[in-house]
Every structure is written in structure tokens, then in C-alpha cells.
Amino acid sequence: MWTACSLAVLTGLALVAHAAAQSGTDALSPSASSADFSTPIVKGSGSTAASELTRAALTNASATGNAQMSLTYDSVGSGQGQKNLLQNAYDYAISDVPLSEAVYNSSAKDLFQIPFAINSVTIVYNISGIPSGALRLDRPTLAAIYSCDITLWNDPIIAGLNPGLALPTRPITVVVRTDASGTTQQVTEYLAADANTWTLGSGKTIGWPKCVVTVQGSEGVVSYVSANTLSIGYVEYGQARKGGVSVAALKNNAGAFVTPWQANITRMANDLVLPPSAASAQWEHVNFLSLVGAYVYPICGLEFIMLNINQTSKGYMASTIMKEFTLYLLSDAVQYCMQNYGYTAIPLRLCRLARGAARTIVVAPRPPDADAISLPSSFINVYIAPPPGTAPGAAPGAAPGAASSGAPALASAPTSSQPKPGMPNPNLPLVDHLAGSPLVVPGNGVIAAAGRRLLDTWSEWAEQF
Numbered sequence: 200m201w202t203a204c205s206l207a208v209l210t211g212l213a214l215v216a217h218a219a220a221q222s223g224t225d226a227l228s229p230s231a232s233s234a235d236f237s238t239p240i241v242k243g244s245g246s247t248a249a250s251e252l253t254r255a256a257l258t259n260a261s262a263t264g265n266a267q268m269s270l271t272y273d274s275v276g277s278g279q280g281q282k283n284l285l286q287n288a289y290d291y292a293i294s295d296v297p298l299s300e301a302v303y304n305s306s307a308k309d310l311f312q313i314p315f316a317i318n319s320v321t322i323v324y325n326i327s328g329i330p331s332g333a334l335r336l337d338r339p340t341l342a343a344i345y346s347c348d349i350t351l352w353n354d355p356i357i358a359g360l361n362p363g364l365a366l367p368t369r370p371i372t373v374v375v376r377t378d379a380s381g382t383t384q385q386v387t388e389y390l391a392a393d394a395n396t397w398t399l400g401s402g403k404t405i406g407w408p409k410c411v412v413t414v415q416g417s418e419g420v421v422s423y424v425s426a427n428t429l430s431i432g433y434v435e436y437g438q439a440r441k442g443g444v445s446v447a448a449l450k451n452n453a454g455a456f457v458t459p460w461q462a463n464i465t466r467m468a469n470d471l472v473l474p475p476s477a478a479s480a481q482w483e484h485v486n487f488l489s490l491v492g493a494y495v496y497p498i499c500g501l502e503f504i505m506l507n508i509n510q511t512s513k514g515y516m517a518s519t520i521m522k523e524f525t526l527y528l529l530s531d532a533v534q535y536c537m538q539n540y541g542y543t544a545i546p547l548r549l550c551r552l553a554r555g556a557a558r559t560i561v562v563a564p565r566p567p568d569a570d571a572i573s574l575p576s577s578f579i580n581v582y583i584a585p586p587p588g589t590a591p592g593a594a595p596g597a598a599p600g601a602a603s604s605g606a607p608a609l610a611s612a613p614t615s616s617q618p619k620p621g622m623p624n625p626n627l628p629l630v631d632h633l634a635g636s637p638l639v640v641p642g643n644g645v646i647a648a649a650g651r652r653l654l655d656t657w658s659e660w661a662e663q664f
């Protein structure tokens with residue numbers, strides 16, 4: 200396993216960057232009495248678009264943990280991330296798209312594909328004098344631009360959709376990804392849904408026509424479009440906001456032109472037809488493209504964490520950390536701040552399925568000598584609100600380390616139970632939160648009296664779906 204892993208890194212995976220473990224002040228230093236107690240390294244790789252969200256979550260998970268640990272994430276693209284997991288080189292993958300049914304079936308292992316967020320892909324452009332949100336495009340027009348059939352910004356078809364805009368009589372520079380990208384797959388699936396206007400197929404990479412410029416990673420698309428007027432590209436919403444590039448409004452099935460921040464994305468996701476479990480090849484067929492409604496944004500997808508159901512071979516600490524990190528991604532703490540990263544929280548119906556799966560990840564048994572060295576029984580402090588109607592305080596999935604023998608106390612919790620003044624309205628989907636000041640979630644990830652009410656709010660809000 201370590202050979203394969205080192206090999207993967209040495210053979211030039213792009214943009215390798217580790218988010219180093221943050222050992223909090225309450226970090227335990229287990230004087231290793233057996234190999235199982237040495238600092239475990241839990242390695243992940245995948246989506247470049249989701250790297251900021253993933254790294255923030257694992258930094259927070261490390262900071263709210265009570266053991267030394269090292270969670271890492273390599274931003275290599277969804278396609279390479281899936282390969283790294285299937286080749287056993289990494290413990291988990293983060294992917295913008297599910298495995299294809301054929302790949303899932305042919306995998307030798309039992310895999311979970313656990314959705315934890317909703318992503319949306321934006322069409323970004325740089326035309327001086329045309330602000331973000333002003334340019335309107337529809338699927339046939341985008342297909343013609345990406346097929347190199349429409350080559351000028353003031354083409355009558357583009358002008359027809361944008362009667363009020365002064366479009367330049369200049370060539371369009373079309374930007375695509377070189378690496379195997381889940382975002383490319385999402386955009387080409389959107390285009391391919393109309394076979395009359397798109398003939399180039401769909402996938403993480405496709406044979407693009409000659410007119411395109413190719414760049415590496417979501418970051419590459421954003422830097423290219425920010426540096427070049429007259430360019431157009433595609434990138435996940437959070438990356439577009441972070442890079443300050445302009446975002447086009449896309450025509451949806453109901454005939455409305457919408458940007459992701461005008462859509463009710465959680466409501467859309469609630470209308471999805473779901474597979475029976477996270478251990479299914481059928482996630483490939485979960486389809487946002489057929490959803491109809493004025494509130495629908497046309498290019499959305501589920502963001503997945505993928506991992507082996509049975510983590511036993513990794514040993515007690517690493518397997519437990521892997522399971523707790525998965526639950527952490529689904530916790531109210533992370534779901535509540537999704538919008539800050541350009542993602543949308545999943546509706547509770549989907550979250551129940553995901554949390555149910557995460558709770559059944561198989562971990563190695565606690566070694567007999569664990570108590571002797573006061574090894575905690577949990578490593579990441581996961582707060583998940585109890586289902587409505589259950590007694591407060593009995594948070595299922597919460598990992599209060601204090602219950603285990605000799606575990607250090609959690610980070611000290613504020614004692615006030617008052618809701619914070621100025622608490623943000625949790626009904627987030629219609630607002631472009633990234634354009635305003637970011638939400639602040641006090642005591643994020645920590646079971647704190649003051650934080651609990653705030654964190655509860657996400658589950659209460661999501662309950663309506």
C-alpha cells in the first residue's frame with residue numbers, strides 16, 4: 200500500500216498539497232506501545248474544485264480531535280482521485296461525480312459512495328463592460344460555442360438571448376480542462392442531454408474541437424479567465440466566486456435564466472430519485488438534468504466521499520478516524536457552512552441516507568491495551584443534531600470522548616445557552632452568501648452549549664424538505 204502510494208505521488212500527480220494535521224492543545228501523545236497507536240495517516244485525494252472545502256473540514260476535524268492524527272488531501276481531480284482509491288493507494292476519494300456503474304461493478308471491493316454536498320457548475324466569462332450574471336446563455340448556444348460553431352461574441356444567436364448587451368465583435372476564447380475532471384463530465388453531460396445540438400459525447404475528458412485552449416485544474420480555468428478578456432470557461436461555483444470571475448445565467452427547463460445563487464438547490468436535490476443505499480452502482484443515474492421548476496439551476500451534481508465499507512485493515516485509530524471524518528462531513532457543523540465554499544447543504548432526506556451509511560463503516564476493534572494508555576474511543580468531535588422528537592443531549596453520532604476511559608476533556612464549552620445575536624437566517628439557498636460576509640459558526644465542530652442551538656438550526660431547517 201505504501202509503495203503504491205509513494206509511486207502515485209512520485210509519478211507526478213499535479214497540485215499535490217497536504218493540509219497538515221493540526222494537533223490541538225488537547226492532543227494526546229500516545230506513547231506507542233504497539234504499531235497501532237502510532238500517528239495514523241488517513242490519505243485522501245480527488246476533486247480540485249472541492250479542495251478548499253475538504254481541507255477546511257479536515258483542518259477543523261483535526262483541530263477538534265483529541266488525538267494526534269494526520270488527515271491529508273491531494274487535489275488531483277476527481278478522475279485521478281477515483282483511480283487512487285480503486286488502486287488502494289489512498290483511503291478515500293472526494294469526487295464531483297459518482298463512479299460509472301461499470302467501474303463500480305468491476306471494483307473488487309465493497310465501496311460506499313456517500314453524497315455530502317451539492318455542487319453547481321458555472322459558465323464563467325470575461326467581457327469588459329458585462330458584469331457577472333448579465334450574460335444569458337442556453338444549452339444549444341453553449342453547445343455551439345464549445346463545438347467551435349459560434350466563434351464571435353456578437354453572433355446573432357448570442358445577441359438574440361442578450362438584447363440589452365453590447366457584445367464585442369471579437370472571437371471567443373474557449374477554455375477546457377486537460378485533466379480528467381468531474382466538472383468536465385458534468386458540463387458535457389448537460390450538453391449531451393440534447394443530442395441534436397451536441398455530438399462530442401461526455402466524460403471526464405472528451406475529444407474537444409481544435410478551437411479550445413486547455414488548462415490544468417479548476418484553479419487553471421479561473422486564472423485563465425481572470426487574465427484573458429473574451430474568454431469563456433466552466434468551473435464550480437465556489438471557485439468562480441473565490442476567483443471573482445463573472446458567471447453567466449443559464450436557461451433552465453422552465454425557461455427561466457438562473458445563476459446558482461438564484462436557484463433553490465436544496466429543494467432541487469429533494470426531488471432526486473435516489474438509489475436504495477450508498478453502496479450502490481446506481482448513483483451514476485441520479486439525475487439533476489430532468490428537474491423542472493423556475494428555481495432549478497441546470498448544472499448541479501452531488502459531491503461524494505468514496506471509501507471502502509470495511510476499513511478494518513487500517514487498524515483501530517486510522518479506521519475510526521476515517522469513519523468519524525465521514526460523519527464529520529455530514530455533521531451540522533460542516534453542512535451549515537457549506538455555502539461559504541460554494542456548495543449547498545444536502546436535504547435531510549439525503550443526509551439521513553448518507554449518515555446511515557457512514558454509521559455502518561466497519562472499523563477495527565479497540566485493541567486490548569488501549570485503556571492502559573488512555574487511548575480515546577473517538578478522535579474527531581462530531582456533532583450531529585438528534586432527529587426531531589428525541590431528547591436533546593442524546594446526539595446520535597456525536598463522539599463525546601469524555602465517555603471513554605481516560606479521554607481528555609473536550610475543548611472548553613461556553614456555558615451560555617443564549618442564541619447568538621445576529622445569527623444568520625438558515626434558509627440560505629436564494630442568497631449569494633459568498634458575495635457577502637461569510638457565516639460564522641462559533642464553536643464549530645465542538646459540542647458547546649452556545650453552539651448547539653446554532654448548529655441545531657441546520658437540521659431544523661433541513662427538516663422541511
Ligand SMILES: *[C@@H]1O[C@H](CO)[C@@H](O)[C@H](O)[C@H]1NC(C)=O
Nearest residue numbers: 252255256259533536640643
Ligand atoms: C472550519 O472552522 C472555521 C472556524 O470555525 C469555520 O469558519 C469554517 O466554516 C469551518 N469549515 C468547515 C468546512 O468546517
Ligand SMILES: *[C@@H]1O[C@H](CO)[C@@H](O)[C@H](O)[C@H]1NC(C)=O
Nearest residue numbers: 299300301302303304305480
Ligand atoms: C452492475 O451490476 C448489477 C447487479 O449485479 C447489474 O444489474 C448491472 O447490469 C451491472 N451494470 C453494468 C454496467 O455492468
Ligand SMILES: *[C@@H]1O[C@H](CO)[C@@H](O)[C@H](O)[C@H]1NC(C)=O
Nearest residue numbers: 325424425426427428444445
Ligand atoms: C478580465 O481580463 C482582464 C485582463 O485582460 C483582467 O484585468 C480583468 O480583471 C478580468 N476581469 C474579470 C472579471 O475576470
Ligand SMILES: *[C@@H]1O[C@H](CO)[C@@H](O)[C@H](O)[C@H]1NC(C)=O
Nearest residue numbers: 463466626627628629663664
Ligand atoms: C426552497 O424550497 C423549499 C421546499 O419547497 C421551501 O420550503 C423553501 O422555502 C425554499 N427556499 C427558498 C429560499 O425559497
Ligand SMILES: *[C@@H]1O[C@H](CO)[C@@H](O)[C@H](O)[C@H]1NC(C)=O
Nearest residue numbers: 508509510511512513561562
Ligand atoms: C472486514 O475485513 C476484515 C479483514 O480485513 C475481515 O476479517 C472482517 O470479517 C471484515 N468485516 C466485515 C463486516 O466484512
